[in-house]
Amino acid sequence: MTTFKKGVSGNPAGRPKGSGLAGRLRKVIADDADEILQSVIDQAKAGDLAAAKILLDRIVPPLKPEAQAVQIDALSGSGDLVGKADAVIHAVGSGELAPDIAAQLISAVATLAKVIEVEQLQQRLEQLEKHLLQASKKP
Numbered sequence: 728m729t730t731f732k733k734g735v736s737g738n739p740a741g742r743p744k745g746s747g748l749a750g751r752l753r754k755v756i757a758d759d760a761d762e763i764l765q766s767v768i769d770q771a772k773a774g775d776l777a778a779a780k781i782l783l784d785r786i787v788p789p790l791k792p793e794a795q796a797v798q799i800d801a802l803s804g805s806g807d808l809v810g811k812a813d814a815v816i817h818a819v820g821s822g823e824l825a826p827d828i829a830a831q832l833i834s835a836v837a838t839l840a841k842v843i844e845v846e847q848l849q850q851r852l853e854q855l856e857k858h859l860l861q862a863s864k865k866p
Contacts, residue, residue, distance in 0.1 A: 797828060808843075812836050 731737065745754065756763065770778035815832045818824035824832075 795828075797824060797832070808836055808840050 819829045
């Protein structure tokens with residue numbers, strides 16, 4: 728048998744916040760934060776690139792790449808999916824499109840193909856069900 732009661736915590740207050748190693752480290756750093764920060768600033772001014780990077784990463788975060796809008800005429804038309812994928816590959820080959828953007832577009836074409844496939848299967852299933860229902864009504 729167990730000595731614990733079901734649904735009753737043995738420590739309802741939980742572990743005190745900041746009692747772990749990370750909490751103690753934060754407290755020690757906080758106590759000397761002004762001196763540490765000034766030291767990093769002094770090192771950056773003296774030419775220490777690592778110290779400068781620490782400061783700049785906190786002040787000016789690195790820029791995230793932004794995808795630019797892409798216009799490929801063959802993709803907007805009503806052509807088949809193979810033609811659309813082929814247009815993307817040719818755009819990469821001619822330098823009109825970056826390879827990472829092309830990979831995203833090819834993935835989008837593949838997803839579109841799956842959506843079309845599911846839609847077609849649904850239509851075929853509905854036709855079969857209608858046909859079976861009509862066949863079962865005939866004497």
